[in-house]
Amino acid sequence: MAIKQVIVVRTDLDMGKGKIAAQVGHACVMGAEHVRKSNPDWFSEWWEAQEKVVLKVANLKELEQIIRDAQEFGLPCSGISDAGHTQLPPGTVTCASIGPAPEEKIDKITGDLKLL
């Protein structure tokens, strides 16, 4: 069973590459810690290769739809809000982690999204 983590990033926020990297880093850690506690089997399976895929959506509406789909589908999902110290207003939702979880489940939610 292939276990992967997908991070979905908004492209409408005009974030620089360092900002994107930090937000995705938050998402990776939140998602990994969530699943380490909630589903240790998935976490262990994922840990060896730690497959991560970074995908994009056009705006908040699309990101919120992905988060709702993941939640309805019972997939672990962590939305990331920026603290707003630098480039963005406080509380701006920048990205979300889905998984680590079985690839075939995640692909049902994010299979149509393009790589960032």
Next chain:
Amino acid sequence: MAIKQVIVVRTDLDMGKGKIAAQVGHACVMGAEHVRKSNPDWFSEWWEAQEKVVLKVANLKELEQIIRDAQEFGLPCSGISDAGHTQLPPGTVTCASIGPAPEEKIDKITGDLKLL
């Protein structure tokens, strides 16, 4: 005591922003898990705000020097190698996590580096 995590990224590899984000994501998770086990007090202190700073170096030589400095200084440090499935040759060292650890210690190693 402010605890932060610094990720140092090579800029000479011509990585796209999604690739950089995934590599930084790896570094964030490896660094966080390392310190969760090796220094639970630092980890707990860091967890609330999860301060992350993404910095840059020009090439592998500079990254290796930072890693050596961090190790000599006794700071938790995780170098990240790419699996090489996509844009880079297998084993390419792309970035490193230093910390989470006290800010004043990390700044002695990375204080002169610029934001990515």
